[in-house]
Amino acid sequence: MKYVSVDLETTGLNPETCQVLEIGAVAQELGGDELGRFHIILMYDELHGSPFALNMNQRLLKDMTKEGHTPEYDWDDFYEWLRKFKCGLQNPHGIIAAGKNFSGFDLPFIEAAAPQVARQFFRRVLDPAILYMKVGDEIPPSQATCLERAGLADVVTHNAVDDAAQVRDLIEYHFNINPMVDPEPSNKE
Template sequence: MKEYVAFDLETTGLSPENDQMIEIGAVKIRNEKIIGKYNCIIYPEVPVSDFVVELTGISREMLSKGIPLKDGVEGFLDFSEGFPVLGHNIMFDYSFMKIAAKSVSRSFEKKGVDTLVLARKLLKGLENKKLGTLCSYYHYVNEAAHRAYDDALATAVVFEQMKKEFPREKELFEPKQLQYRVKKQRPATQKQIRYLKELVKYHKIKDSAKVDGMTQREASKEIDRIILNYGVMKK
């Protein structure tokens, strides 16, 4: 795999169905050289915990100035079109992106390579196979760990170093089809619809999304968005 897009996401949590990406970072590589970069912070539609803010270093002010999820996702899909992908524990990021792509009526079917899988096969002597550990092993300083672009670049560096260290393992470095099936979304429950309508009425929101026809995930995100921006209903 001589050309590819290494990418990484920062998210509000670990569930691709219920959480949201807040940063997309990617670097396009051809013959070990950077030929393109993509990075954006996304305005969160769900609450972001203090833990995530502290871990990533993405401040609430930065989040408040983020771009809409739709714009960030479509930008990345255009950037990565026609290229296989690379990631560390890639199925985590792939699942988030595939769900997000479907939400904007786009496809994200990719071949790819996972540096975590490679490390487990090739670097068995390491204490663990975290990206930071691999960076230390290859004497690479990741200036901003847990930021999407910097982690994507670090993943690309580690991948290229692995190829040099294990030149006979060419098959391991070839991209393979990534498999993740987006779960069929169930219609919003009557409880969700009722509560959402009560929130909209209580806060006198005129620009709220249409409730009828929402999925459970969409209703949950809309409830979180309203509470985040307007607060809960007081008794």
């Protein structure tokens, strides 16, 4: 199964009033090779969002204000990257996305900013939280908690492509230590 781990960094929590600052994506064959990466820093004349989110993304804001910095890609480039990936799929339903809270956070931002991009994704997604829950958890674990429970580096950098790669690592690590093996055919007659 091929999937794309996607992470966004935004200016806040509301997709109607806040903006996407950065998109990171890592394409992966489950249990196999990485198939490619995509990274965007989007530029705006004005930013709208929350002080908390803007403070958390200071690295991005510094990159945006560097003299001569212009974005290398935009939403159309991400759309084309996804379409090329989708052309190699056997799955007729669309791209399987992976992400920490992709359906509840990232996808609504993508739908608001670029509906044509959102339509590339299958409605079912991979979220590593369910793979790392423990009995007694009151809510699904954060990405940092999932990383800690997996024994992986538990620092979430808030760099979109790094965070997307961490989600991929969580999924791959889970399936490498808990391999899903097809049962052998029965020889009963």
